[in-house]
Amino acid sequence: MGLVKRQRMAAQTVSEKSKSGGKKKAAKPLALSREILRHMHAMMVKSRVLEERLIKIYKAGEAYFWIGGPGEEAFGVPLGLLVHKGQGPQYDYLHLHYRATPTLIAMGMPMIDSIRLMMNRATDPSTGGRNFSNHYCYPQWNVTPVSSPIEVQYAIATGTAHVQKRNKTRGLTVVTGGDAGSAEGDFASSLIWSTRPGNELPMLITVQNNMVGISTEYKEQHGEAHVADRGKAFGMRTLVVDGNDPIETYRALESEMNYIRKTRRPVLLEARVSRLYGHSSATGANLIPERDCVKEFEQLLLKHDVFSSAHVKNLWREFEEEGRQAQETARREPAPVAESVWENYFAGDENGDWRKF
Amino acid sequence: MASMAQAIRMALHYGEEHLGVKDIFGQDVGAPLGGVFTATQGLKTAWNSPLDERGIIGMAMGIAMTGERCVAEIQFCDYIFNTIDLLKIAGNTNWVSKGNYTMPMVVMTPVGAGIRGSVYHSHSFDAWASRLAGWKVVMPSNALDAYGLLLSAIEDPNPVLFLKPKALMRVRGEDLIPGEPEDQKVLKNMIDAPIGDRKAWKPKWPQLEPYKVPIGQAKTTRAGDHVTVVTYGRHVLLCNQAADQLQADGISVEVLDLRSIYPYDWKAVRASIEKTRKVLFVNEDTELTNFGEHLAYRASQELFYQLEAPPRVLAGKHLPGIGLHPNLEENSVPQLHDVVASIRDLAAQVP
Numbered sequence: 001m002g003l004v005k006r007q008r009m010a011a012q013t014v015s016e017k018s019k020s021g022g023k024k025k026a027a028k029p030l031a032l033s034r035e036i037l038r039h040m041h042a043m044m045v046k047s048r049v050l051e052e053r054l055i056k057i058y059k060a061g062e063a064y065f066w067i068g069g070p071g072e073e074a075f076g077v078p079l080g081l082l083v084h085k086g087q088g089p090q091y092d093y094l095h096l097h098y099r100a101t102p103t104l105i106a107m108g109m110p111m112i113d114s115i116r117l118m119m120n121r122a123t124d125p126s127t128g129g130r131n132f133s134n135h136y137c138y139p140q141w142n143v144t145p146v147s148s149p150i151e152v153q154y155a156i157a158t159g160t161a162h163v164q165k166r167n168k169t170r171g172l173t174v175v176t177g178g179d180a181g182s183a184e185g186d187f188a189s190s191l192i193w194s195t196r197p198g199n200e201l202p203m204l205i206t207v208q209n210n211m212v213g214i215s216t217e218y219k220e221q222h223g224e225a226h227v228a229d230r231g232k233a234f235g236m237r238t239l240v241v242d243g244n245d246p247i248e249t250y251r252a253l254e255s256e257m258n259y260i261r262k263t264r265r266p267v268l269l270e271a272r273v274s275r276l277y278g279h280s281s282a283t284g285a286n287l288i289p290e291r292d293c294v295k296e297f298e299q300l301l302l303k304h305d306v307f308s309s310a311h312v313k314n315l316w317r318e319f320e321e322e323g324r325q326a327q328e329t330a331r332r333e334p335a336p337v338a339e340s341v342w343e344n345y346f347a348g349d350e351n352g353d354w355r356k357f
Numbered sequence: 358m359a360s361m362a363q364a365i366r367m368a369l370h371y372g373e374e375h376l377g378v379k380d381i382f383g384q385d386v387g388a389p390l391g392g393v394f395t396a397t398q399g400l401k402t403a404w405n406s407p408l409d410e411r412g413i414i415g416m417a418m419g420i421a422m423t424g425e426r427c428v429a430e431i432q433f434c435d436y437i438f439n440t441i442d443l444l445k446i447a448g449n450t451n452w453v454s455k456g457n458y459t460m461p462m463v464v465m466t467p468v469g470a471g472i473r474g475s476v477y478h479s480h481s482f483d484a485w486a487s488r489l490a491g492w493k494v495v496m497p498s499n500a501l502d503a504y505g506l507l508l509s510a511i512e513d514p515n516p517v518l519f520l521k522p523k524a525l526m527r528v529r530g531e532d533l534i535p536g537e538p539e540d541q542k543v544l545k546n547m548i549d550a551p552i553g554d555r556k557a558w559k560p561k562w563p564q565l566e567p568y569k570v571p572i573g574q575a576k577t578t579r580a581g582d583h584v585t586v587v588t589y590g591r592h593v594l595l596c597n598q599a600a601d602q603l604q605a606d607g608i609s610v611e612v613l614d615l616r617s618i619y620p621y622d623w624k625a626v627r628a629s630i631e632k633t634r635k636v637l638f639v640n641e642d643t644e645l646t647n648f649g650e651h652l653a654y655r656a657s658q659e660l661f662y663q664l665e666a667p668p669r670v671l672a673g674k675h676l677p678g679i680g681l682h683p684n685l686e687e688n689s690v691p692q693l694h695d696v697v698a699s700i701r702d703l704a705a706q707v708p
Binding site for chain 1 (some may be wrong): 379380406407408411414415416417419420421422423424427442443446448450451453455456457458459461490491493514515547566573591619620621622623624655
């Protein structure tokens with residue numbers, strides 16, 4: 001979706017309607033247009049259905065490991081809708097962590113691509129069956145390879161932002177990560193390198209704070225009330241948003257990304273999010289009773305007559321069917337062959353096997 | 358003749374002008390210092406970074422992901438160890454992304470002992486580097502090769518680790534770099550920053566020409582028939598000295614300067630061993646899981662029935678550090694007398 005279109009749609013907001021004594025009461029408007037609200041909801045549902053499909057695939061024994069982002073839809077989907085999508089420094093770069101399915105879905109990733117990654121198919125466009133679920137890579141959208149170390153992306157992201165700044169583009173660099181990873185030095189590196197006097201970088205540095213790293217609670221390990229507070233020491237703009245509220249998040253991201261495009265300076269944004277199925281399949285991947293942003297948002301939009309219950313029911317059913325069919329298709333697709341381990345060792349398939357030197 | 362530091366500087370200048378290098382950076386790399394060994398003085402794209410090795414490698418990786426060329430420096434390899442996981446990721450990015458993200462980046466870092474660098478300015482990194490799959494690793498032994506290898510490294514679409522033998526940074530070469538003025542004083546006046554205030558100083562670069570040493574290609578620095586010595590970096594000079602010394606005793610030594618640690622020139626190593634039937638691998642990294650051990654293993658596996666003596670590795674002792682006092686340093690990494698003794702011993706072995 002183009003920026004101009006987004007702005008136009010945002011101008012047409014939705015009003016809340018409720019019945020009182022048979023008369024419609026003056027409604028408190030929702031802050032985004034009906035089109036954006038419906039689209040955000042659809043993408044959040046699609047992402048949730050996909051993640052739950054991935055968990056089913058794991059539990060059915062058709063994949064070795066699941067890790068993903070159910071509970072981060074209200075943050076990830078707005079982010080995916082707002083980025084300037086394309087290849088090269090004039091577009092936005094994304095250095096994502098392994099809970100970014102909502103962002104990729106919002107950007108247009110087909111469900112089946114995520115399932116191919118989950119099931120280690122040779123057709124997996126991100127890694128060709130080499131890496132875990134949610135370890136996406138889409139060079140055509142500047143989505144750099146997601147890696148399992150939870151902090152390295154913060155240091156790497158400074159490089160793409162540096163090129164964007166030097167080349168005087170309008171592009172910015174987005175980096176996402178978790179609260180636990182913010183304890184690593186690379187997070188501090190991103191704050192230091194993005195705020196060098198005279199060399200500030202156009203970076204949206206984000207932390208999706210779910211208040212726990214695997215099993216260790218944030219409050220046991222972090223003295224800072226908000227991770228975002230750490231940015232204040234560097235004179236950078238910081239904010240904390242309710243990452244379970246997609247409207248608040250969308251508006252905050254839109255505002256901050258516009259600020260970065262205009263000023264070429266960084267922002268540190270912390271989003272408080274849920275982690276609905278635990279850390280990964282290693283901790284069971286079972287539903288945990290936390291705030292569910294998809295259900296909350298859905299109820300809000302139903303209350304505001306943005307869509308009907310029938311529409312919602314149909315939407316979930318359609319995405320469920322898409323996921324089921326994608327799994328069946330991926331199941332029939334080839335696995336990577338053993339001999340392929342040496343492919344892409346070096347660029348251009350130059351030999352990297354010392355036995356052949 | 359140019360020193361190795363000047364040769365590196367000229368290669369970087371050539372890279373800026375002709376090979377698309379837009380960032381040369383690291384701690385103290387930019388003005389006013391231009392690198393602790395002066396290898397980055399006067400370069401128009403050189404800049405100082407925070408004292409943050411992980412930040413330096415991360416920045417280089419991000420730049421490479423955009424397709425732009427950069428050369429990053431870790432001031433001493435002794436300080437590169439906290440970047441190992443980033444180096445691993447730089448090495449696996451092309452592989453794990455199915456070739457979608459190449460990493461055309463060069464990281465250069467001074468290595469080795471020989472300057473009384475004590476515990477934290479004497480480390481070697483070649484053995485560690487050889488385990489970083491996806492990287493190419495090179496180490497020159499003279500100024501011309503430094504120039505030629507660095508141009509190849511900059512042009513390479515893969516991450517390349519350019520190891521600078523710090524004890525050779527001030528050593529002048531025996532061959533002119535193409536375009537280099539013949540009088541070293543002239544070169545000094547053109548490209549060496551003056552002592553003191555350098556604010557107004559600008560280098561006058563010679564008209565440099567391309568000269569590339571292909572990565573993966575060794576060079577025979579001494580021809581011989583009795584023993585092959587495979588080495589790289591500053592130990593090429595020691596092994597050449599040993600070969601010259603032993604010639605008087607009738608021991609003919611062939612010295613191979615590997616120049617590239619990965620990918621390495623096995624064809625050259627193999628051909629030399631097939632000729633001499635005895636081989637010694639010399640380097641100064643510590644001896645356990647040393648890169649020379651890999652080469653010795655391969656020699657024993659593939660050339661066992663042609664060998665007249667077990668392949669031997671002469672390397673640094675497996676010590677926690679290099680002690681500062683010369684008595685300590687010289688008993689920690691191979692010295693000339695160690696090389697000579699090892700070759701003599703090998704030459705004397707009868708099957």
